Amino acid sequence: MSPDRKSDAARRSSLWKPHPSPSQVVQLISGMPVKTVLQRRDRALIAFLFLSGSREGAAITLRLGHVDLVNSCVNFDGRSVDTKFGKSFTTAFYPMGRECEQVVRDWIAELRFQHHFSDSDPLFPKTRVGLGSSRRFSAVGIDRSPWKSPSSAAKIFKQAFVDAGLPPFSPHRVRDTLAELAKDHCRTPEDYKAWSQNMGHDDVLTTFRSYGSVAPGRQVDLMARFRKRGPLDSVDDFDVIE
Numbered sequence: 246m247s248p249d250r251k252s253d254a255a256r257r258s259s260l261w262k263p264h265p266s267p268s269q270v271v272q273l274i275s276g277m278p279v280k281t282v283l284q285r286r287d288r289a290l291i292a293f294l295f296l297s298g299s300r301e302g303a304a305i306t307l308r309l310g311h312v313d314l315v316n317s318c319v320n321f322d323g324r325s326v327d328t329k330f331g332k333s334f335t336t337a338f339y340p341m342g343r344e345c346e347q348v349v350r351d352w353i354a355e356l357r358f359q360h361h362f363s364d365s366d367p368l369f370p371k372t373r374v375g376l377g378s379s380r381r382f383s384a385v386g387i388d389r390s391p392w393k394s395p396s397s398a399a400k401i402f403k404q405a406f407v408d409a410g411l412p413p414f415s416p417h418r419v420r421d422t423l424a425e426l427a428k429d430h431c432r433t434p435e436d437y438k439a440w441s442q443n444m445g446h447d448d449v450l451t452t453f454r455s456y457g458s459v460a461p462g463r464q465v466d467l468m469a470r471f472r473k474r475g476p477l478d479s480v481d482d483f484d485v486i487e
Contacts, residue, residue, distance in 0.1 A: 264418035289352035301395040301416040310364030367391035
């Protein structure tokens with residue numbers, strides 16, 4: 246009953262997947278509308294996914310009490326949060342930029358002080374539907390209940406990129422963006438281990454196999470640089486690596 250080698254190789258393939266660059270994410274969040282509470286929720290959702298590396302299925306089951314703003318981290322409790330395999334772990338915020346983090350902090354403050362949400366209320370409440378000004382059912386605000394499925398969150402995510410003139414990226418590509426961001430911040434094996442562990446991975450190779458592939462164009466550029474530079478014969482050579 247084992248799959249053939251070709252099928253197994255396709256399943257394990259780690260080819261580069263198109264994903265938004267960190268700069269595109271910052272640009273997107275900066276340009277999203279914030280006039281209504283639903284627009285602010287949607288912007289906070291996207292900012293949070295990149296800030297925490299959370300899957301959308303886990304994000305919609307989080308409660309306010311799971312987010313620790315004092316220590317800038319999120320406690321993914323597998324007993325109450327829909328994490329992969331029911332695993333529990335803590336994720337510190339990724340360095341996606343001050344504005345991205347502030348969007349999430351402002352959203353939590355709005356929920357607590359304007360809408361009087363408590364620790365047990367959802368971080369991303371579903372849309373409340375009621376009679377609008379035209380006496381037709383329409384979105385009129387936020388509810389105190391969470392989304393029942395991640396499909397609504399995924400739709401919001403994709404539409405936000407389309408509205409910004411970008412491809413309709415899937416929320417599944419968030420971690421590819423964070424793996425790309427790691428190259429700007431990680432320098433030692435310990436750095437990469439911490440970054441990988443922050444994704445909830447026990448093995449750093451899981452991060453590299455699943456999300457650490459290099460874009461084909463970047464691969465060609467790096468190989469050309471290697472040919473020009475030659476082997477690293479001294480410590481000083483490391484100073485010229487970009």
